[in-house]
Amino acid sequence: MATPVYSGTRTAQRGRPRDASRDDALRQAALEVMAEVGYRALTMDAVAARARAGKATIYRRWESKLDLVIDTCTQLAHRNLPEPDTGSLEGDLREFLSGFAAFLSGPIGKAAQALVGELPHEPELATAFRDTFLTTQRDVLRRILERADERDELRPEAPRGMAVELAGAALIYRLMLTGDPLDVPFVDRVVEQVLVPLVAKGPQEVSELT
């Protein structure tokens, strides 16, 4: 399910139309509650009360608590992934990863973490979660590497897939596991000490070209 469905194919619907502004109010309430108390302690009654809505108004739009939370994250995630194009690999990485780090550091990151524990037992959630938080970000990184490759900045044998995976891993590991801050210095170190050394041509290699 995930996204609220508006009474299907019916063209001329009868009765009071569904109030679309309630969708966002409910998602906002869900996000706030989840950021405050976590996924487990989030209750539908709490969400309904915060949005001054009835529970039926929630269940009319989403099938379950899980469904509400998935959709909330997905919707809010889709507006926050700019794709930089600075002209250099290092610039693109730096810019994209700081943006992603900032995004993860907000309430959506907290919400995402709250969902991790459910992934193994909720295949639908797993799919939605990966689409939202992994795939999109990975695709952007891939395209950054492709553009760098076209600019001939990469070593031929560079482990591109591994680099993409590592970039995400490093950030999310910090965010969810160690609890260390996802700040600019950290992003810089990931770029300078890991990503660039792993995939970019070294100075001697560049000089060899001349």
Place this chain on the structure above:
Amino acid sequence: MATPVYSGTRTAQRGRPRDASRDDALRQAALEVMAEVGYRALTMDAVAARARAGKATIYRRWESKLDLVIDTCTQLAHRNLPEPDTGSLEGDLREFLSGFAAFLSGPIGKAAQALVGELPHEPELATAFRDTFLTTQRDVLRRILERADERDELRPEAPRGMAVELAGAALIYRLMLTGDPLDVPFVDRVVEQVLVPLVAKGPQEVSELT
């Protein structure tokens, strides 16, 4: 809390002593249930029923479901981290990381994942979790790098801390987020494509020594 405490400092304890064998039976039951249905769906009734115990017997030892699960993981985690010493950096890394990967791939890994969502709202759990799953493993990796350093296998400016962090991040990211398998080929790739290139002296550097 975490580990059940047996009447503390009192030397001569009165009344029937706790049956220590119930501790393990309950932890085993908790681990099984959690691996089957996850953390959220784990109920104390289910754990009690599986261990043929009364719920009071659980609550006498652990304050809550969370406390039980923390302790279960901690106890079971402490017996599974051998520290290899093969004489070479690559050998040590390969051996240790495959062991860690195998450990994470079992039920304890599933249990660990189930806990991640609770970390932000349960500081005590966060501490126990990091001690169990992060610190221990990180310290082993550190010592592996130190020994390699003593054998003069590392480049002087090698980002040792980052390498240690990345090793854990790469494994746990796969385990918990992407769902891709933590198999030997993956560990090999992490070692060959990431860790060794980042910290070890390259062939030319070694030859420079001669």
Place this chain on the structure above:
Amino acid sequence: MATPVYSGTRTAQRGRPRDASRDDALRQAALEVMAEVGYRALTMDAVAARARAGKATIYRRWESKLDLVIDTCTQLAHRNLPEPDTGSLEGDLREFLSGFAAFLSGPIGKAAQALVGELPHEPELATAFRDTFLTTQRDVLRRILERADERDELRPEAPRGMAVELAGAALIYRLMLTGDPLDVPFVDRVVEQVLVPLVAKGPQEVSELT
């Protein structure tokens, strides 16, 4: 069961002998607790705690809460039913019924009331209860009537059985149902307005004899 049995027929018993003083301490505790909170809210833990005894010490003597309570009442009941013999029907009735009323007004009466609700579902309790609180008192009343009969104080057709039943009913109805006081004026009224008119020869009948 009812009364604590002391290891049956064995003549030479080994081991530490049972401490007979605990019996009364436990019965006393049980009576106090029951008078305070009633039968339902009486817990074995509370009785044990009040007597500073272990629960096993109770269960070694009585099979169950019910058994303990039955025996407690029975034991305490047996020492309180004097049989008057004043030489006149009215005197005997007055004396006996005031004694019985006083007895019922104490803690034993409260305890007895607490047991009434269990009678239909506990045949053994019912038997013990009737033996203790009904039969004994009824037999005394019967003998009082017999002696009066021998003294030729009764009308030949006097409903002796009904009188006996009514005497008990009147007292216990007040005690347990209406809550009105079981005081001397009430006993007097029962004797003067009910029992004597029902069974004793009237003045004119007595005069007829002359």
Place this chain on the structure above:
Amino acid sequence: MATPVYSGTRTAQRGRPRDASRDDALRQAALEVMAEVGYRALTMDAVAARARAGKATIYRRWESKLDLVIDTCTQLAHRNLPEPDTGSLEGDLREFLSGFAAFLSGPIGKAAQALVGELPHEPELATAFRDTFLTTQRDVLRRILERADERDELRPEAPRGMAVELAGAALIYRLMLTGDPLDVPFVDRVVEQVLVPLVAKGPQEVSELT
């Protein structure tokens, strides 16, 4: 509390209204369970299961097991006390007491007995109980005597109050204490041997009028 109250003074109530049919279903279930296993062994789970109701549905209406049972008895009691008017004291007594005996012999009588033990520790229950099982019946008896008095059937000095008390006592003593049957012969004996002799004018007194 006793009777479920339906949101008091509010005129326009919001939300789904209480399902009044659940009240009776729950009372019926409570009565059945209590008649089967007694008050003490009655569990809320059993009542809920028998009525296919959630426990919350019970607790929404009644504060406790005791409250439920009180209300159950009260409700069911109010429909079973016809007031006879046969034109003669003996006829009225006979008819009323057989009706009351039959009423007490059913499940409601069993339920009433189950409550007796709680009266001393539950003032509210005591009030409700007396209203239901004592006052109503006593008032009917009083009116029967009044009508007999108006018909000049009573002796002037007849102990009217005592007669009323004895009638109830005799029946309830049998029902709850001795366990003897509350059958028609017994009622007849009570009327003929006790009540009529105590209060009605004797034949000689009647003849004196002529």
Place this chain on the structure above:
DNA sequence: CGATAATCGAGACGGTACGTCGAGTCTTTAG
């Protein structure tokens, strides 16, 4: 005397019911 055995207080054990609370559904009035 030492060994044996049943007692004692204390409290852990398995089990059952408690009264509360949350999930997801249904039913009312109001718009």
Place this chain on the structure above:
DNA sequence: CTAAAGACTCGACGTACCGTCTCGATTATCG
């Protein structure tokens, strides 16, 4: 037909009590 409100069933929660069992310590008899 949708909205808010809240009652509905179901099931897990953490607690309390029952009746049993197990501990160390004590107190008797037996050999």
